[in-house]
Amino acid sequence: MTIFARLLPLAAIAAWAVMIWVPFLDSRTTTGPGIVYTSLGELPLSGQNLMAEFLLVWGLIGACAMTAWMFNPLRTWSVVTFVVGVALIVFLLAMVLDPPILMWDGQDEQGRPTGGMAVGYPAPGSIFWALGSCALIAAGICGLIGGCRRRR
Numbered sequence: 001m002t003i004f005a006r007l008l009p010l011a012a013i014a015a016w017a018v019m020i021w022v023p024f025l026d027s028r029t030t031t032g033p034g035i036v037y038t039s040l041g042e043l044p045l046s047g048q049n050l051m052a053e054f055l056l057v058w059g060l061i062g063a064c065a066m067t068a069w070m071f072n073p074l075r076t077w078s079v080v081t082f083v084v085g086v087a088l089i090v091f092l093l094a095m096v097l098d099p100p101i102l103m104w105d106g107q108d109e110q111g112r113p114t115g116g117m118a119v120g121y122p123a124p125g126s127i128f129w130a131l132g133s134c135a136l137i138a139a140g141i142c143g144l145i146g147g148c149r150r151r152r
Contacts, residue, residue, distance in 0.1 A: 089137075
């Protein structure tokens with residue numbers, strides 16, 4: 001179980017790496033501005049579009065993966081990893097239940113009002129987000145089970 005606890009965070013890193021190219025929120029609009037979020041921030045990726053909260057998520061997942069090999073027994077690490085996985089699921093649910101909205105207004109060349117609204121709907125990357133979060137939760141559970149077995 002300890003081996004699973006140490007390897008599952010690597011699956012979470014892989015899921016987040018896939019989400020660099022596969023967005024988890026997408027407004028699916030072709031007219032006007034749109035919303036497309038990846039694991040690093042809003043597309044197109046640039047220094048201005050990187051989002052601090054997503055970089056924090058990368059840091060937490062990376063810390064979970066690196067520290068899994070440093071702690072023996074894994075009891076404290078397991079609890080922290082489990083909490084990080086649950087927090088990421090809650091973060092995803094919050095974004096899905098209350099998606100980002102972008103509204104714009106303007107006029108065309110003839111003076112007619114134009115405008116619209118874009119809503120960030122769940123995209124295929126949200127599956128990778130959920131899988132990565134579940135991998136962290138499973139790693140935490142495996143670490144706790146492995147720690148209990150080791151004590152006996």
